[in-house]
Amino acid sequence: MDDRLFEQVDSELVRRVDRAFDNELMCSQVTFLHGARKLGFDEETALLAASGFGWGMQNGERCGAVTGSLMALGLRFGYRNLEEFPNYKVLKEKQKEFDRRFKEKVGSLYCKEILRANYGVAKERELIYKEERYSICALITAYAVTILDELLEE
Numbered sequence: 001m002d003d004r005l006f007e008q009v010d011s012e013l014v015r016r017v018d019r020a021f022d023n024e025l026m027c028s029q030v031t032f033l034h035g036a037r038k039l040g041f042d043e044e045t046a047l048l049a050a051s052g053f054g055w056g057m058q059n060g061e062r063c064g065a066v067t068g069s070l071m072a073l074g075l076r077f078g079y080r081n082l083e084e085f086p087n088y089k090v091l092k093e094k095q096k097e098f099d100r101r102f103k104e105k106v107g108s109l110y111c112k113e114i115l116r117a118n119y120g121v122a123k124e125r126e127l128i129y130k131e132e133r134y135s136i137c138a139l140i141t142a143y144a145v146t147i148l149d150e151l152l153e154e
Helices: 011-022 027-039 043-050 054-060 064-077 087-106 122-130 133-153
Strands: none
Touching: 011 027, 011 133, 027 043, 027 054, 027 064, 027 133, 043 064, 054 064, 064 087, 064 133, 087 133, 122 133
């Protein structure tokens, strides 16, 4: 992970994310809720919709901060029908740019690579907690929110 990431993320945002984690929210919920609020969508539904994506969908796959952000981009740039299908090209570009920026600074899009353990495997999950590998998650999630804000504004 790029050590300069600490310099690029607002420390108050990291503290807010940390408080959300203290309230048992997952990275996916934090990022999707942030995007949903910004776009005027229902917060309760956003929390419910994103609740299954944390810890890399509970098995170390794509980081929940990434999936929550991509879902939020879908709220802004997605499509519901054939008439809106041209939005899909914009959505794909936004998602590609999000992935590029996130991977460039964090080093991976995958939870099991970021935490060097797979949450879906009991022994590895124990390591995540024992060694507090999750302590980096607030910074990573705050960085995802930062990227998301920029891409939603463009």
